[in-house]
Amino acid sequence: MSESSAGSETDAGSERLTTPHPDHLVPNSARMYDYWLGGKDNYAADRELAELFLQKIPSMREMARANRDFVTRVTHYLADQGVRQFIDIGTGIPTSPNLHETAQAVAPDTHVVYADNDQVVLAHARALMISNEVGQVAYIDADVREPEQFLGSADLKEQLDLDRPVALMLIAVLMLIDDSEGIHESVAQLRDALPSGSYIAITHPTADFDPPVVAEVAGAARASGMTFVPRSHDEVAAFLGDWELVESGLVPVKAWPRPAGDDADAKSAWYWAGVARKP
Template identity: 45%
Template sequence: MTGQNPAPDAVVIDTSKPHPARMYDWYLGGKDNYPVDEETGRQMLALDPRVPVMARVNRAFMHRATRWLAHHGVRQFLDIGTGIPTEPNLHQVAQEIAPDARVVYCDNDPIVLAHAAALLRSTSAGVTEYLQADVREPDTIIEGAKRILDFDQPVALSLVALLHFVSDEDGAHALVDRLLSELPSGSYLMMTHATADFTPEESAAATEKLKAAGVTLALRSRDEFARFFHGLDLVEPGVEVAHKWHPELGEPVPGQDDGVIPGYGAVARKL
């Protein structure tokens, strides 16, 4: 791990309020979460029982997009909002195709740091590292990532299931622009994002529930999501419901076809 991170046994984990990474872990059937995360997660399930399927759909999109990028020559990945390790992790998918791939993970939840060793099991030819930082600190992320990745060569920036926790008031678009500004031509942005387009009433109720628990949920429409890719060259099929983006590159998630899973995904190249 990089020297700027605290030791795993020195971190302080706030268990008084839910955290998206730990709720995501609970949706995926993991055990690295706390009662407050499960309680809020169950409230989300009561509003929309497809939430665990949505979590798995996001994870499956990351696997497929990583495979696509690795097959198209990308050898460096910057994954922000990593979440608690759930195999296969991004570096495992990338290094299966390209053993020399270099991966930097970044998350702001101390519990992810506590499990970072699972993220650092790289191939001998490749590299994996972990940064403890928040997406709202793009300069810190860029500084740390530059110690590990070569920013003169293309980098895939992964923001999977993350930006719907960052509001416009917090400058979500400016954060993405800042991160992309440091990446060279030929780099990529891969993203998924929850939306209220298909379930407006349930989504509004979920937003209020999470707000009461201290978690921001900034659901965006298809057009609002597409704005993150302004000036980039979208990979076919462009902005798509996440589970319909290159389904041939992975296995379907059980339940993903039971109605529309309310989230979009896309990958785009920096010109």
């Protein structure tokens, strides 16, 4: 156990984080997500804001689970398309089944690079760096706003061959970065660095389904010191650039790739989700 995760039982998951982390007074999206999914790796500030979200959006736990279920579905889909390399930026606190578990169940030789800039996430991710006989799993301490540093990382180059198709996973991470921070340019740099045949998978919370409520929780997040930027369908689509949407297109997260169910159920989780392929 590293110093950054002191007080957290990462193996048994039996105790909450108790030892203060330098940012323990500021809510953190990864730890809030962990709380909504029933985890114990979160602080009081995370739980307080997470509970406020629940007061305004009682189905928030189900939304978080729907987003997580998408990761499993889309990873399986991409592995079935022959993708053997994944980059998961903003990976968050590990939740089983993890992306690499799903991908390597389909193709054991899959290489997965997780990237995040949160020290609590780092402490947990180190436990994931277990490679099988042919596949690889690695974690890079990196920020999506610094694509040049990430792409130039020796650890990334050691794990992945960027001349071969890669799946770039941007799952519920872009909402943490304001447009003024150059996030569109950063994502474009990541897309440009990947070869033809690569994929991008994205989920992003939106106010499209209930603008007043989402505006209220976004304001509460900002007041607590956390950036939270819900985006519209067209704003999320812009992150895909000119890549070709596959399957259902950019749709509510529960509707990718159109499982059985009516539209009302599909829109019960307020995330847009989609996958696009680089021509």
